Amino acid sequence: MKTEVLIQTGAVASASASDGRTRDRVAQLLLERGAATAAELGAQLGLSPAAIRKHLDAMLAEQLVETREVRHQGRRGRGRPAKAFVLTAAGREAFPHFYDGIATAALRWIAERGGPEAVSEFAAAQVAALEERCRQAICEAGDDPIKRAEALAEALTAEGYAANATTIATGGQLCQHHCPVAHVAAEFPQLCDAETAVISRLIGTHVQRLATIAHGDGVCTTHIPGPARVNDVPTVRTDT
Secondary structure (H helix, E strand, O other): OHHHHHHHHHHHHHHHHHHHHHHHHHHHHHHHHOOEEHHHHHHHHOOOHHHHHHHHHHHHHOOOEEEEEOOOOOOOOOOOOOEEEEEOHHHHOOOOOOOHHHHHHHHHHHHHHHHHHHHHHHHHHHHHHHHHHHHHHOOOOOOOHHHHHHHHHHHHHHOOOOEEEEEEOOEEEEEEOOOOOHHHHHHOOHHHHHHHHHHHHHHOOOOEEEEOHHHOOOOEEEEEEOOOOHHHOOOOOOOO
């Protein structure tokens, strides 16, 4: 009898550990992709619709993920709109934020003695090494800002930012689905400003930060304006 109980207990523990590993893989995919449907996650992980739904339902109950309606291009077919899953702030907490406490304390010390300008100088110095590493990674991307953004996204992903770049109607968009210093940057936005300046220099054009994880958004989003089109250039009248 005891042997049977031990076997059953071991089987439950093994199943629980397996579930935990699968959910870690789901969370990692959502971190990297930003958002994904249940079908996309299941296909990526080799899970049946029922199996992936079980894990997603559990993560929804624990408020580790939330759903958003998928936007479709053109006319949408019949049926309920597809839902994409994204990590919540609690879901991102599972990923490491190294030395947040001591980093925040250090920046407070700098701010008290040197003011906001000293914090900005520190932030710029901190991202200098990151800029140099990323510059080497995108040196063969050419001059096109969007191509450079795509290469930069790969370099940032290697640095732990889980980034991707996409082309949109107004140019391009660089998204970072993880921020290793989000907690610190929430109090000291100079870190975000310094990072934005690095992105601008590396891509070779002015960029605009639209959202940041540090400010409570689900993803850090940077807009990269596309080249001016003929129709966008104002006509200058020469008649009098």
